[in-house]
Amino acid sequence: MSTELSVWVAAILSLAMFSFLYRENAVYRVAEHVMVGVGTGVTVLLALYFVLIPVVWKGITAPKDATSAAWTILFTLLGVLFMAPFVPRLGWLARIPCGIAIGYAAGQTLPAAIQARLFPQALSTIQGVGDAGSAWAVINALVVLVGTTSVLVYFMMTVRRGAALNAVSRVGVVFLMLGFGAVYGNMVISRFTILIGRLQFLFGEWFHILPT
Amino acid sequence: MQKLLNIDRRVVFLGVALVLFLGLVLRPVIPLPPSSEARKVFDAVEAVDADQAILIAMDYGISSRAELDPMSRAALHHAFGRGARVLCVSFDSGGAPLAESMLGAVGLELGKVDGVDYVFLGYQPDITAAIMEMGSSIAGAFPDVDVDGETVPTDSVAVMDGVTGLADVALALEMTGSKHYQKWVDFANAQFGLKLCTGATGAIVTGQYPYLASGQITGLLRSTRGAADYETMVTKAYGGLEPDASSKMSVLFLGHLLMLAFIALANIGHWATRRDAQEAE
Numbered sequence: 001m002s003t004e005l006s007v008w009v010a011a012i013l014s015l016a017m018f019s020f021l022y023r024e025n026a027v028y029r030v031a032e033h034v035m036v037g038v039g040t041g042v043t044v045l046l047a048l049y050f051v052l053i054p055v056v057w058k059g060i061t062a063p064k065d066a067t068s069a070a071w072t073i074l075f076t077l078l079g080v081l082f083m084a085p086f087v088p089r090l091g092w093l094a095r096i097p098c099g100i101a102i103g104y105a106a107g108q109t110l111p112a113a114i115q116a117r118l119f120p121q122a123l124s125t126i127q128g129v130g131d132a133g134s135a136w137a138v139i140n141a142l143v144v145l146v147g148t149t150s151v152l153v154y155f156m157m158t159v160r161r162g163a164a165l166n167a168v169s170r171v172g173v174v175f176l177m178l179g180f181g182a183v184y185g186n187m188v189i190s191r192f193t194i195l196i197g198r199l200q201f202l203f204g205e206w207f208h209i210l211p212t
Numbered sequence: 213m214q215k216l217l218n219i220d221r222r223v224v225f226l227g228v229a230l231v232l233f234l235g236l237v238l239r240p241v242i243p244l245p246p247s248s249e250a251r252k253v254f255d256a257v258e259a260v261d262a263d264q265a266i267l268i269a270m271d272y273g274i275s276s277r278a279e280l281d282p283m284s285r286a287a288l289h290h291a292f293g294r295g296a297r298v299l300c301v302s303f304d305s306g307g308a309p310l311a312e313s314m315l316g317a318v319g320l321e322l323g324k325v326d327g328v329d330y331v332f333l334g335y336q337p338d339i340t341a342a343i344m345e346m347g348s349s350i351a352g353a354f355p356d357v358d359v360d361g362e363t364v365p366t367d368s369v370a371v372m373d374g375v376t377g378l379a380d381v382a383l384a385l386e387m388t389g390s391k392h393y394q395k396w397v398d399f400a401n402a403q404f405g406l407k408l409c410t411g412a413t414g415a416i417v418t419g420q421y422p423y424l425a426s427g428q429i430t431g432l433l434r435s436t437r438g439a440a441d442y443e444t445m446v447t448k449a450y451g452g453l454e455p456d457a458s459s460k461m462s463v464l465f466l467g468h469l470l471m472l473a474f475i476a477l478a479n480i481g482h483w484a485t486r487r488d489a490q491e492a493e
Contacts, residue, residue, distance in 0.1 A: 021225045039306070046305045050335050054356065108340055109398075116402035116428070117394075124426030144425070183418045186435060190279060190414030192232075192467045193436045196460045197278030199232055210236055 002206050011206040014198055147175040213488070216481025224474060231470045235463035242462045249424060250441035252431030253409045254449075256383055257287070262295030264382040265375045267406075269396065270314070271339075273306035276389030276413050281314070282439040282457035283411035286446045287385050288318040293450035297371045298330040299350070299381070303342065303392055308335035312358075322452070327359035327369040334358075339395045347404040348377045378404040387433075389413035393420060397428050411438060436460050 016031035059072035084093035125148045129141040154172030204210040272280045291298045300315045302308040312332045333354040336342035345353035351366040386396045400406040411433035423429040439457030447453045
């Protein structure tokens with residue numbers, strides 16, 4: 001059995017979390033609160049050491065030039081305005097940084113989404129059939145083309161659906177179900193891996209009973 | 213048959229725990245050929261010449277470690293095995309210390325020198341802004357780095373010689389369990405032409421296949437299977453890598469068999485009770 005204190009703490013907290021599988025209990029809630037507290041503490045420390053000190057504090061006290069100091073002060077003040085709702089009378093001020101943040105994010109994301117997702121993905125779906133080398137690749141590309149088209153038809157809500165569109169839409173539902181199945185299957189792999197990792201830790205690092 | 217639909221969930225949990233425990237103890241060996249997408253990752257790293265820079269982004273926290281740590285470790289071994297210079301970064305607040313610690317440990321294990329053969333660039337909270345800045349200046353996004361416990365300007369470390377922006381990086385490997393990979397595709401790949409491979413957890417990997425098909429992602433490591441494939445290829449080519457994901461694969465296989473058995477049982481129970489109900493009508 002391990003003699004390291006950190007291993008014991010981790011093992012006991014893991015067991016406390018697993019106890020939820022039997023039923024909700026106080027030990028689980030304690031472990032849950034520890035996890036939330038530690039997570040918050042780490043996030044605050046990271047914000048302090050990776051943002052507040054190097055970007056804000058050094059940006060103001062030891063700037064590269066006067067312009068960079070002015071930008072840092074301006075955006076720090078805008079950031080402070082996010083806390084305005086704590087003073088109800090000044091709550092409206094938070095809309096200024098919110099508006100800037102939303103505008104910035106939309107302006108940044110939209111062209112990238114068109115350049116990196118819409119056009120390349122549409123082209124890849126269409127060109128796949130023509131570019132396919134082997135017979136198997138052609139079949140694969142056709143499946144992708146039919147799947148993409150039928151799923152898009154399924155989500156066309158603004159046109160009156162006739163018999164033909166309904167039929168294509170039903171094919172789209174089949175592809176959606178296959179897609180959800182693939183997501184679920186991968187999710188199972190993911191969760192099992194986490195559980196295996198924990199069991200390896202408990203029986204390996206803690207109890208030392210697994211073969212090495 | 214109704215009993216099959218009313219199995220206590222704790223019996224299911226106990227069954228899963230027992231099967232996985234037996235798998236860990238018995239360690240059945242199930243040989244699997246490397247998947248084509250994992251082979252593409254291996255080939256992409258093999259195409260990097262000695263002294264070129266590889267960027268490894270470990271954008272994941274503690275909850276994704278079981279799946280992604282083996283990939284990151286194998287990628288570090290592979291990159292160091294090629295003699296490439298390794299730049300490491302993390303855009304996950306909880307993952308940054310873990311990434312730095314793994315880079316240091318693997319570097320030490322392989323006799324590599326901090327600041328000369330590798331460097332941990334650090335963590336930035338805004339991934340989009342950081343990647344945009346890295347496009348033209350990596351040192352602009354990460355002005356200072358810690359080398360052997362001392363904070364120095366990023367430009368001054370030897371590993372950054374000749375590396376200014378993302379155009380000077382031969383390949384990026386993005387390991388993530390979140391949507392961070394989209395930022396790498398949207399900005400690093402689409403805008404700066406950075407060659408990109410990804411490693412993903414099972415929860416998000418399905419969304420990455422369209423990018424693989426379109427060529428925006430060169431290679432893809434799919435959860436534990438991808439990690440095991442890559443680990444096996446790196447071990448075969450360079451050695452010195454402890455099996456981690458590979459040791460989980462056979463246990464995972466047994467877990468999957470159990471899941472299939474549970475799904476089959478539940479469907480039999482459902483089918484039988486529906487038939488009984490129809491007969492009663």
